[in-house]
Amino acid sequence: MDRIGLRERKKQKTRLALIDAALDLFAAQGYEATTVDQIAAAVEVSPRTFFRYFATKEDVALSLPLDGLETLLAELAARPAQEPPFTALGHALRAMVTMLEEGDLADRTRFLKAHEVIDDTPALFAGSVRRMVDSERRLVAEIARREGAEPDDLLSHFVVALFTTVTRIGFEHCGPAGVHDLTALAERLEATLTLAERSLCPGWDRAR
Amino acid sequence: MDRIGLRERKKQKTRLALIDAALDLFAAQGYEATTVDQIAAAVEVSPRTFFRYFATKEDVALSLPLDGLETLLAELAARPAQEPPFTALGHALRAMVTMLEEGDLADRTRFLKAHEVIDDTPALFAGSVRRMVDSERRLVAEIARREGAEPDDLLSHFVVALFTTVTRIGFEHCGPAGVHDLTALAERLEATLTLAERSLCPGWDRAR
DNA sequence: TAATTTATGGCAGTCGCTGACATGTGACAA
DNA sequence: TTGTCACATGTCAGCGACTGCCATAAATTA
Numbered sequence: 001m002d003r004i005g006l007r008e009r010k011k012q013k014t015r016l017a018l019i020d021a022a023l024d025l026f027a028a029q030g031y032e033a034t035t036v037d038q039i040a041a042a043v044e045v046s047p048r049t050f051f052r053y054f055a056t057k058e059d060v061a062l063s064l065p066l067d068g069l070e071t072l073l074a075e076l077a078a079r080p081a082q083e084p085p086f087t088a089l090g091h092a093l094r095a096m097v098t099m100l101e102e103g104d105l106a107d108r109t110r111f112l113k114a115h116e117v118i119d120d121t122p123a124l125f126a127g128s129v130r131r132m133v134d135s136e137r138r139l140v141a142e143i144a145r146r147e148g149a150e151p152d153d154l155l156s157h158f159v160v161a162l163f164t165t166v167t168r169i170g171f172e173h174c175g176p177a178g179v180h181d182l183t184a185l186a187e188r189l190e191a192t193l194t195l196a197e198r199s200l201c202p203g204w205d206r207a208r
Numbered sequence: 209m210d211r212i213g214l215r216e217r218k219k220q221k222t223r224l225a226l227i228d229a230a231l232d233l234f235a236a237q238g239y240e241a242t243t244v245d246q247i248a249a250a251v252e253v254s255p256r257t258f259f260r261y262f263a264t265k266e267d268v269a270l271s272l273p274l275d276g277l278e279t280l281l282a283e284l285a286a287r288p289a290q291e292p293p294f295t296a297l298g299h300a301l302r303a304m305v306t307m308l309e310e311g312d313l314a315d316r317t318r319f320l321k322a323h324e325v326i327d328d329t330p331a332l333f334a335g336s337v338r339r340m341v342d343s344e345r346r347l348v349a350e351i352a353r354r355e356g357a358e359p360d361d362l363l364s365h366f367v368v369a370l371f372t373t374v375t376r377i378g379f380e381h382c383g384p385a386g387v388h389d390l391t392a393l394a395e396r397l398e399a400t401l402t403l404a405e406r407s408l409c410p411g412w413d414r415a416r
Numbered sequence: 417t418a419a420t421t422t423a424t425g426g427c428a429g430t431c432g433c434t435g436a437c438a439t440g441t442g443a444c445a446a
Numbered sequence: 447t448t449g450t451c452a453c454a455t456g457t458c459a460g461c462g463a464c465t466g467c468c469a470t471a472a473a474t475t476a
Contacts, residue, residue: 006474049425158404165369195362244432264433265432
């Protein structure tokens with residue numbers, strides 16, 4: 001049974017409720033048109049409490065992708081050390097998607113809803129790019145550690161930046177319809193990853 | 209002689225004055241610690257006027273790099289059509305730096321000051337990356353046009369994204385000292401460009 | 417049940433940013 | 447030169463995001 005108490009369960013519940021309410025409101029009436037007060041009211045929580053769960057208004061939409069980074073880092077740490085860095089990153093990403101595909105239905109729909117809202121709200125898309133910059137630092141640190149390089153190693157930075165770029169392109173919408181299910185998203189990610197791998201010389205991501 | 213009138217000259221003057229005052233204040237007391245009111249007061253202008261020149265507070269620091277994009281696009285348009293896209297982008301970037309090196313001393317110092325402030329202010333750095341992603345759309349459109357591809361062509365998008373990534377890494381600080389002069393910056397950009405070119409298969413950026 | 421921790425609500429206030437209206441200053445023609 | 451017009455600026459009122467502070471209510475632990 002769960003070791004966590006009622007308190008913690010309640011917190012996670014309101015957290016998800018805030019995310020769901022926010023995503024629905026964003027989708028229905030637009031991001032900038034909805035106020036934090038509205039989101040808080042929908043969950044019957046004070047606006048002050050909202051900011052105890054999310055530092056900014058955009059965080060409520062970006063928290064899910066941000067969680068993705070944590071699992072990506074975890075998957076990356078699990079990859080064998082002899083694997084070249086870009087390959088390891090690619091496999092970690094694939095594992096992350098698989099994890100999501102095998103997970104809860106509610107989680108999947110929430111993730112897709114978040115992705116959709118982010119994708120056609122410039123401000124949120126900008127915010128997600130912002131977060132990518134932050135997460136790049138952590139990924140660079142991990143890759144440099146794996147490769148035994150200095151923390152500010154240029155090649156490690158290049159590898160990670162290229163990877164996040166490819167991932168970003170993969171997440172962006174293709175065509176007017178957009179991507180509305182996980183398999184299509186996975187295929188799109190696969191396409192960009194293979195495009196990148198085909199474009200690069202063998203052994204490019206390792207110091208010689 | 210100048211064809212522009214007194215009115216336009218005054219505007220450009222206050223615009224530069226706002227940028228200079230803002231950069232100095234940001235450098236002295238930090239970005240978030242300085243208010244728009246302070247910047248406006250330093251130039252003896254109403255806060256409302258500030259927002260007539262710059263849409264947001266971060267714009268005042270990012271407007272210079274943003275101007276760079278325009279010249280980059282202009283240089284790109286001047287590159288011969290038979291040149292492969294990534295090569296053309298690289299040469300356009302080099303031309304841009306050369307242009308800056310041959311320009312006014314005041315412009316150079318201002319550019320470097322802006323670069324320095326952006327580089328060690330996370331919020332501004334994130335903002336500059338966000339702008340780069342925005343400008344990607346225009347670059348993709350131009351590259352796709354050059355190559356005779358559809359506007360949402362994946363390869364064109366990949367080429368441009370890779371280019372902006374390389375450029376971004378080039379602009380980032382190396383080591384604790386940072387980059388304080390244009391030649392060092394140019395060298396750093398050259399290093400990342402050659403790293404990228406060495407990593408990629410010949411002909412990767414053209415549809416086969 | 418009592419004591420302690422911790423989540424929440426309410427409130428006042430700062431700051432980024434905007435719309436509307438009034439005023440002043442350059443541009444241009446008579 | 448003068449009068450008219452366009453436009454840059456100042457003022458003010460206001461919204462919404464976000465924060466610090468203190469009181470209160472709920473859950474945890476003894």
